[in-house]
Amino acid sequence: MKNQTAETDNNQQVKWQTLHYQLQDLLAGYVDGELDKQQAAIVEAHLAGCKPCRDDVQRQQALAFRLNRLGSQTVPEQMNQRLDQLMDETGNKHHQQPSWQSYFYQGINRITKNLRQLPLSPFYASGWVIALVLAIVLFLPVKTHTLVKTGSSHIPMIDDVLAQYQQLSHASLPVSDHTEKTVLPANWPDAHLLASWATTVGGASARVFAIRRGDQVLFQFRINEAVFFRNATVRQAVARRGQYQFHHHNIMVIAVPEKHAGLLIVGPTHAIPAIQQIKHQPGQVDV
Amino acid sequence: MPLSSHRQKQFRTLTQPWRDRLYAIALRQADTVDEAEVWLQETMLRAWRDMDDLTDTITTYSWLLKILDHVIADDRRRSHRRRQIALVVNVDDNVLNRYAEAAPGPFEQLLQQQKDAQLLQQIRSLPENFRRVVVYRDIEGISYREIAYILDIPPGTVMSRLSRGRRLLATQLIKHAAIDLHGQQKKPSEQQSP
Ligand SMILES: [Zn+2]
Numbered sequence: 149m150k151n152q153t154a155e156t157d158n159n160q161q162v163k164w165q166t167l168h169y170q171l172q173d174l175l176a177g178y179v180d181g182e183l184d185k186q187q188a189a190i191v192e193a194h195l196a197g198c199k200p201c202r203d204d205v206q207r208q209q210a211l212a213f214r215l216n217r218l219g220s221q222t223v224p225e226q227m228n229q230r231l232d233q234l235m236d237e238t239g240n241k242h243h244q245q246p247s248w249q250s251y252f253y254q255g256i257n258r259i260t261k262n263l264r265q266l267p268l269s270p271f272y273a274s275g276w277v278i279a280l281v282l283a284i285v286l287f288l289p290v291k292t293h294t295l296v297k298t299g300s301s302h303i304p305m306i307d308d309v310l311a312q313y314q315q316l317s318h319a320s321l322p323v324s325d326h327t328e329k330t331v332l333p334a335n336w337p338d339a340h341l342l343a344s345w346a347t348t349v350g351g352a353s354a355r356v357f358a359i360r361r362g363d364q365v366l367f368q369f370r371i372n373e374a375v376f377f378r379n380a381t382v383r384q385a386v387a388r389r390g391q392y393q394f395h396h397h398n399i400m401v402i403a404v405p406e407k408h409a410g411l412l413i414v415g416p417t418h419a420i421p422a423i424q425q426i427k428h429q430p431g432q433v434d435v
Numbered sequence: 436m437p438l439s440s441h442r443q444k445q446f447r448t449l450t451q452p453w454r455d456r457l458y459a460i461a462l463r464q465a466d467t468v469d470e471a472e473v474w475l476q477e478t479m480l481r482a483w484r485d486m487d488d489l490t491d492t493i494t495t496y497s498w499l500l501k502i503l504d505h506v507i508a509d510d511r512r513r514s515h516r517r518r519q520i521a522l523v524v525n526v527d528d529n530v531l532n533r534y535a536e537a538a539p540g541p542f543e544q545l546l547q548q549q550k551d552a553q554l555l556q557q558i559r560s561l562p563e564n565f566r567r568v569v570v571y572r573d574i575e576g577i578s579y580r581e582i583a584y585i586l587d588i589p590p591g592t593v594m595s596r597l598s599r600g601r602r603l604l605a606t607q608l609i610k611h612a613a614i615d616l617h618g619q620q621k622k623p624s625e626q627q628s629p
Pocket of ligand 1: 168169194198199200201202
């Protein structure tokens, strides 16, 4: 009999301890009046018999009260001016891009949400990258901004590069990691490498090369060979004509095979070089 | 173009009133003033870009705070400075009870004596998950519901993190005060785990 009582006592103790720990997570809510009636009743019943929890509640109240009275901070005047200037510049930049307002942007906004998690901001970039960003804004013809909707080729890699091209013509370029030694996968006489960075196409890692051609900007994507040949339409087109083409309004994507890799070039249709003009570089495959 | 300048004006009206508070929050989590400025600028750029996401169901302030929160998280991820993930669950009552400063009266006194800078220092040293809810709730006075929206967590999690965060902060303050008062050597009556 005595043993049984001890066991019951022990059980009660374990139950009480468990409740004591569980309720600790509700104490903030009790202090802030965020508990529903039932929760509040349970907490109050426990508090009546638990000094550590009562102390905790009182410490939380004191802490909340004290923290609420912490002095606030204001943005220093010069910092405010820098911010104003930045926002003016940003606003004016988009000012030259009527499509900022258009429903196109809202569509692309969703598609490229993940892309835009990339460090696109000029604040993480060095000075020359900021210069490049400005260069892009100047060189991209207004025509490319009157895009309508992301067209779908129903080929993931093509849709990917199209979306990236359209998105990046509206934003800053990512920070480039190209060096003097970076070789363009496909070269032609008036191609000038602006920047290069890593990306994802068709679910595989890829490399982008931003190129200026006259006053136009094009992107070359060097992609994984497996991704490149995944689609039957692309395979057939390449077998027949040596390349695959996709048109979307005044934007064009061409897909040409390389040794152990695939190449996608995207840009304004009239700026895409003819396939005979393209000189493939033997360069290393680093996708 | 008039559309764009209208948008600019609208953006300014919406965001200008919140600049100081956003800056204060950034500053409370940044290591330097420069870092806080970069975060603030990045927040405004993203807000401008995503202005269309702002709907009637969210307040401008919590929308901006959510952006700032992401900016800070992205920055930390990028610079591999993610702070330690907190494993602290419950502070042992027995440990706290050994300190005279843990009793409600003395604790309140302790808080009044603490300078703002000292308090902020302790808040900054809290593990990230706890620090954010403590800053948003106790310093900024944001509701549980809005904090849940900003951090993308259920309101119940806001409550438990806040309970733990406050308990942790109180413990840190008590231990520090005890050391300051009694000198480095004097420890509470028994050996305590760190
Ligand atoms: Zn208790």
